[in-house]
Amino acid sequence: MSAEKIVILTGAGISAESGLGTFRDEDGLWAQHRIEDVATPEGFAANPQLVHDFYNARRAQSVAATPNAAHQALARLEAAHPGEVLVVTQNVDGLHEAAGSKAVMHMHGALSGALCAACENRWPAPMVMAPSDPCPVCAKPTTRPDIVWFGEMPYDMDQIWDHLRAADLFVAIGTSGNVYPAAAFVQDAARYGAHTVELNLEASATISDFAEARFGKASEVVPAWVAEVLGT
Numbered sequence: 001m002s003a004e005k006i007v008i009l010t011g012a013g014i015s016a017e018s019g020l021g022t023f024r025d026e027d028g029l030w031a032q033h034r035i036e037d038v039a040t041p042e043g044f045a046a047n048p049q050l051v052h053d054f055y056n057a058r059r060a061q062s063v064a065a066t067p068n069a070a071h072q073a074l075a076r077l078e079a080a081h082p083g084e085v086l087v088v089t090q091n092v093d094g095l096h097e098a099a100g101s102k103a104v105m106h107m108h109g110a111l112s113g114a115l116c117a118a119c120e121n122r123w124p125a126p127m128v129m130a131p132s133d134p135c136p137v138c139a140k141p142t143t144r145p146d147i148v149w150f151g152e153m154p155y156d157m158d159q160i161w162d163h164l165r166a167a168d169l170f171v172a173i174g175t176s177g178n179v180y181p182a183a184a185f186v187q188d189a190a191r192y193g194a195h196t197v198e199l200n201l202e203a204s205a206t207i208s209d210f211a212e213a214r215f216g217k218a219s220e221v222v223p224a225w226v227a228e229v230l231g232t
C-alpha cells in the first residue's frame with residue numbers, strides 16, 4: 001500500500017466495548033432518553049439543566065473509559081501511514097485521541113468542549129457544566145456542551161467531503177447508518193472511486209451501499225482488518 005488515502009468513519013459501536021453505550025441498540029441511550037429532550041436546541045432551551053445532566057454523566061463515563069483494541073488498531077494504521085489515514089468520528093468521547101490517533105475530525109463535537117451559544121467562544125469543558133456558568137469571554141450564562149445536536153450543522157463538512165472525494169478506501173465502523181450526513185458518506189466516497197468496507201456487529205441501514213462487509217465485535221474485526229491492510 002503506497003500513498004493510499006483511507007477515510008474511516010466511526011460510530012458508537014467502536015466504543016461499546018470500552019463500556020460506553022450505543023444509541024440505537026437494545027438498552028441504548030435513545031431507549032432511555034428522548035432525543036427531543038437532550039439532543040436538540042429546543043430541548044436545551046426548554047430544560048438546560050436536564051441537558052447538562054445528560055452530558056455531564058456522559059463526560060464522566062468517557063473520562064473513565066479507556067480505548068479498546070479497535071481504537072488502538074486504527075492508531076497503529078495511522079502511525080504506519082502518516083498523512084494517509086483520517087478518522088472522521090461521530091463519537092464525542094475522545095477515545096481515538098486517547099489511543100494515539102492524530103488525524104481525527106469530530107463531526108458531532110466533543111464532550112471535552114464548551115461552547116457559548118451567544119458569542120460562539122469555545123473553551124475546554126469543566127467536568128460538570130451548569131446552566132448558570134458564565135462564558136469566559138462575553139460573561140453571558142449561555143454555555144452549552146460543544147456537541148452537534150439534531151437540526152444543527154455537523155462540523156468540518158467541507159473538509160470531510162474533500163477527503164471523501166480523494167479517498168481510495170472508505171471504511172465505516174460501528175455505526176448504524178441512520179444519521180445523515182454521515183450515513184451518506186459511503187455513497188459519496190464510492191461515487192468518487194473509493195473501495196468501501198463496513199465493519200460492524202450487524203448489517204447497518206446502508207449495508208447495500210458497501211462493496212464489502214465484515215461482521216463481528218469491533219475489538220476483533222478492526223485489528224484483523226488493520227493487520228491485513230498492513231500486511232502483518
Ligand code: NAD
Nearest residue numbers: 039107108147148149150151152153154157179180181182
Ligand atoms: P435534521 O433533519 O434534524 O437536520 C439536518 C441538519 O443537519 C440541517 O439543519 C443541516 O444544517 C445539517 N446538514 C444536513 N445535511 C448536511 C450537509 N450535507 N451539509 C451540511 N449540513 C448538513 O437531521 P438529523 O439527521 O436529525 O441530524 C442532524 C445532525 O445532528 C446529524 O447529522 C448529527 O451530526 C447531529 N446530531 C448530533 C447528536 C449528538 O448528540 N451528538 C445527536 C443527534 C444528531
Ligand code: APR
Nearest residue numbers: 011012013016022023024090174175176179201202217218
Ligand atoms: N463492535 C462493533 N459494532 C458494534 C458493537 C461492537 N462491539 N456494538 C454495537 N455495534 C454496532 C451496532 O450494531 C450498530 O450498528 O454499532 C452500531 C451503533 O449504532 P448507533 O447506536 O446508532 O450509533 P451511531 O451510528 O454512532 O449513531 C450516530 O446518532 O444520536 C446520534 O449523534 C449521535 O453520533 C451519534 C449518531
